[in-house]
Amino acid sequence: MRTLVVWCPDWPLVAAGLADVPSAVLRANRVTVCSAAARGEGVALRQRRREAEAACPQLVLVAEDMGRDMRSFEAVVSAVASFTPRVEVSRPGVCSLPVKGPSRYFGGEGPLAARLAGAVNGVVAARHGPPCRIGIADSPFAARLAAQSAGVAGTSAVIVAPGETATWLAGLPVAALGRRDLADLLNRLGIRRIGEFAALDEALVGGRFGSEGLEAHRLARGLDDHVLALCDPPPDLTVERELESPVDQVDTVAFIATGIADELMERLSPHGLACTRLLVEAATEHAEELSRWWRADRPFTSRAMVDRVRWQLEGWMSSAADAPSAGITLVRLTAGEVVPDSGRQVGLFGGPAEASQRVERGIARIQGLLGHTAIGTAVLTGGRGPVEQVCFVPWGDPREEPEEARYPWPGRVPSPAPAIVYGDPVAVELLAATGEPVGVTGRGQCSAAPAQVRRLSPGSPPAGCSPASRVATVVGWAGPWPAEERWWDANGYRRRARLQLLLEDGSAHLLVLERGCWGIEATYD
Amino acid sequence: MTATAPVEVAAPAGRTTLAGAAAPAGRVTPAGRTELHRLGAKVRPTSFAGEHLLPVTPALQAILPAGGLQRGSTVVVDSRQSSGATTLAFELLAGPSVGGYWCAVGGFSEMGALAAAERGIDLARLVIVPFLGSPDRWLQVLATLFDSVDAVLFAPRAAVRQSDARRLAARSRDRGSVLIVLDHQGHWSGPSDLRCTVTGSQWSGLSRGHGLLASRRYELEVSGRGAAARPRRAPLQLPA
Numbered sequence: 235m236r237t238l239v240v241w242c243p244d245w246p247l248v249a250a251g252l253a254d255v256p257s258a259v260l261r262a263n264r265v266t267v268c269s270a271a272a273r274g275e276g277v278a279l280r281q282r283r284r285e286a287e288a289a290c291p292q293l294v295l296v297a298e299d300m301g302r303d304m305r306s307f308e309a310v311v312s313a314v315a316s317f318t319p320r321v322e323v324s325r326p327g328v329c330s331l332p333v334k335g336p337s338r339y340f341g342g343e344g345p346l347a348a349r350l351a352g353a354v355n356g357v358v359a360a361r362h363g364p365p366c367r368i369g370i371a372d373s374p375f376a377a378r379l380a381a382q383s384a385g386v387a388g389t390s391a392v393i394v395a396p397g398e399t400a401t402w403l404a405g406l407p408v409a410a411l412g413r414r415d416l417a418d419l420l421n422r423l424g425i426r427r428i429g430e431f432a433a434l435d436e437a438l439v440g441g442r443f444g445s446e447g448l449e450a451h452r453l454a455r456g457l458d459d460h461v462l463a464l465c466d467p468p469p470d471l472t473v474e475r476e477l478e479s480p481v482d483q484v485d486t487v488a489f490i491a492t493g494i495a496d497e498l499m500e501r502l503s504p505h506g507l508a509c510t511r512l513l514v515e516a517a518t519e520h521a522e523e524l525s526r527w528w529r530a531d532r533p534f535t536s537r538a539m540v541d542r543v544r545w546q547l548e549g550w551m552s553s554a555a556d557a558p559s560a561g562i563t564l565v566r567l568t569a570g571e572v573v574p575d576s577g578r579q580v581g582l583f584g585g586p587a588e589a590s591q592r593v594e595r596g597i598a599r600i601q602g603l604l605g606h607t608a609i610g611t612a613v614l615t616g617g618r619g620p621v622e623q624v625c626f627v628p629w630g631d632p633r634e635e636p637e638e639a640r641y642p643w644p645g646r647v648p649s650p651a652p653a654i655v656y657g658d659p660v661a662v663e664l665l666a667a668t669g670e671p672v673g674v675t676g677r678g679q680c681s682a683a684p685a686q687v688r689r690l691s692p693g694s695p696p697a698g699c700s701p702a703s704r705v706a707t708v709v710g711w712a713g714p715w716p717a718e719e720r721w722w723d724a725n726g727y728r729r730r731a732r733l734q735l736l737l738e739d740g741s742a743h744l745l746v747l748e749r750g751c752w753g754i755e756a757t758y759d
Numbered sequence: 760m761t762a763t764a765p766v767e768v769a770a771p772a773g774r775t776t777l778a779g780a781a782a783p784a785g786r787v788t789p790a791g792r793t794e795l796h797r798l799g800a801k802v803r804p805t806s807f808a809g810e811h812l813l814p815v816t817p818a819l820q821a822i823l824p825a826g827g828l829q830r831g832s833t834v835v836v837d838s839r840q841s842s843g844a845t846t847l848a849f850e851l852l853a854g855p856s857v858g859g860y861w862c863a864v865g866g867f868s869e870m871g872a873l874a875a876a877e878r879g880i881d882l883a884r885l886v887i888v889p890f891l892g893s894p895d896r897w898l899q900v901l902a903t904l905f906d907s908v909d910a911v912l913f914a915p916r917a918a919v920r921q922s923d924a925r926r927l928a929a930r931s932r933d934r935g936s937v938l939i940v941l942d943h944q945g946h947w948s949g950p951s952d953l954r955c956t957v958t959g960s961q962w963s964g965l966s967r968g969h970g971l972l973a974s975r976r977y978e979l980e981v982s983g984r985g986a987a988a989r990p991r992r993a994p995l996q997l998p999a
Contacts, residue, residue: 593861596907597886600900609888612872624872626887633883648971650998651873653845683968710965712972734972736965741842742972756871758962758972759838759845 235458236396237374238333238347240314240354241367241381242307244269245327248363249306250296257294258286266298270364300326306361313353317346330374343370347391365390372399375453379403379410399456404429411450416443428454471509471569473498480519480561484551487516487562488544495539498567508533511571514546519560524550526606528598528630539567541595545602597629606630614639618646618717619732620655620744620756645717647732652744652756659746659753661690664733674731674747678716684708687735687745687752710736714747813909813937815854816879822981822993823953828855828910831932832952835940843960843977846874846997848941851955852912853879855937860884860909865901866891867914867941877998898923902930910937915946924949953983958992974998
């Protein structure tokens with residue numbers, strides 16, 4: 235399919251607002267994008283951070299952030315979408331569109347490319363970015379290469395005439411196919427140009443290089459690599475309202491939010507969409523901002539949205555540390571995640587959905603006070619130690635019991651489970667009757683019978699009942715249960731042994747030995 | 760199963776006969792009508808306070824004076840004398856949870872949820888707030904929990920002011936939810952309708968180098984107000 239590709243060079247830097255200074259984007263300590271000014275100083279792609287900084291000391295470095303790039307690229311996409319609604323965004327900085335319809339409307343491919351370049355450059359220039367490049371060819375892949383070659387040639391557009399794509403591609407090196415391993419191999423086989431690769435018999439290429447080779451072969455012949463995934467641009471899912479005069483009453487803001495929420499619902503419903511994740515943003519006259527994501531199991535109704543606004547503002551205004559110093563001047567709602575609206579099914583005779591409504595309202599209110607992750611439920615996840623066996627799931631996040639919970643987990647300490655589990659084990663010393671420290675041998679046996687446990691950390695024990703006194707006599711013990719976990723993984727590898735311990739004061743504890751240090755991991759309170 | 764299952768009890772039948780209403784059949788005199796209204800107002804609370812009970816597990820049924828957890832009451836589990844209070848508090852919460860009610864745990868970040876599940880608590884209906892937040896927030900958070908669930912387990916981390924404790928107890932009474940205070944270190948000085956003190960506990964099953972922790976025998980002392988005014992002592996075996 236004849237395709238036009240708009241390429242905005244160095245887009246991540248344009249998005250960060252750094253396109254006109256020496257700057258680079260780093261990923262895993264390597265330069266992935268650098269600005270023209272930085273290139274002039276000798277910074278190159280795939281350089282290490284240290285090399286790049288050595289080449290250009292005043293280099294500004296930013297981390298890769300796909301979200302930032304994508305958000306700011308929306309402006310370019312909407313400029314392109316004013317020409318045709320069928321725009322596909324490949325990655326931030328590159329978008330493509332089928333050229334057949336628009337070129338007929340705008341009087342040919344040349345005029346279309348010129349108009350498009352004008353519209354996009356208007357957006358990019360506002361961010362001090364370099365002008366965009368446009369390529370038109372018979373396949374999206376060739377169009378992308380054409381756009382890049384426009385950058386090299388210094389023209390704004392390269393248009394490959396219809397039917398000429400294979401010929402145009404033939405002169406390029408095989409590395410341009412974008413498959414490094416394949417290009418490496420082809421070079422060693424003496425095939426250096428795309429044209430030479432395209433001239434090979436398809437069946438032979440398939441036999442030698444497999445499906446990946448066949449795909450590259452299609453590209454080399456100037457055929458479509460894939461059909462563009464086209465859909466209407468998503469509706470604008472943000473509704474905001476600026477308030478004429480600052481408002482410092484939560485109720486008033488909530489009243490205004492009712493209108494905003496209704497408007498957002500009206501934008502969603504014609505598309506058959508419902509929102510399950512909502513971003514509520516508010517700003518004050520003094521430019522203080524508060525934004526928070528809200529998530530719900532069930533799609534938000536407009537009333538639920540207003541509730542979220544109210545709770546968030548109540549939480550903000552009543553907080554001691556960072557209460558706003560002026561009235562609210564801006565409220566903005568953004569639908570973050572949308573799902574097809576399948577309606578709400580209420581159970582017969584009320585049912586669990588109705589019953590938990592009271593609970594849900596209370597929880598959402600607490601989330602407004604303490605934050606999304608402060609309240610939730612526990613899920614059993616399976617594991618050996620008491621800490622790993624339970625996972626805390628914030629309210630609103632999907633609550634799924636993983637299959638591992640039902641696995642046998644050899645080495646797990648049998649039931650009953652300890653009622654108090656400390657986040658960090660309380661460091662102790664376990665001593666035998668002779669005063670020697672007790673260890674665990676390679677065969678999983680205690681080196682001596684434990685007789686005494688002594689708490690190492692000074693001060694009072696944490697809440698609960700780790701032995702109140704610093705030294706306690708052991709009257710019973712069982713174990714050890716050795717657990718050697720994730721030995722195949724250098725970072726996750728842990729070797730531990732656990733011991734049940736009964737002390738003279740009647741309290742029972744679960745001790746864990748790791749790297750030669752004993753700690754009270756949990757208490758059977 | 761619904762979250763709230765208020766128990767409605769009809770007014771005792773014998774007390775509804777009255778002289779004013781003994782008019783000829785089908786006719787009520789104006790005087791009789793006012794008398795009826797007066798009596799109607801008198802018997803309007805159609806459920807007895809004693810019927811507002813949350814269910815408890817069979818093991819606790821014999822021990823608690825009312826045979827259940829009174830809605831709106833404050834229960835303090837005191838373990839200053841001996842260990843074992845946390846399991847007992849889970850056991851108290853297990854009854855309502857099994858009965859389909861929603862429960863919550865506030866300010867108890869060290870809670871062993873697995874132990875709670877073993878006592879029978881349904882983790883899907885147990886709302887957990889590990890940290891209650893800053894000193895100016897925790898009262899509000901707990902009060903909101905009373906609004907939304909039927910039983911709240913609260914483990915104070917620091918001494919609770921008497922005035923705050925009274926406000927909490929009043930809130931739970933107002934909302935008809937049960938406040939269970941798990942008091943490890945004597946932080947709760949507020950009112951309590953029921954006080955379960957663990958006076959002794961003994962593990963069985965574990966000896967020197969062999970066996971396993973199997974079961975624990977509790978000595979409980981239950982005291983409180985009203986029917987529980989006279990302290991009762993009772994043994995309890997957990998897990999049974």
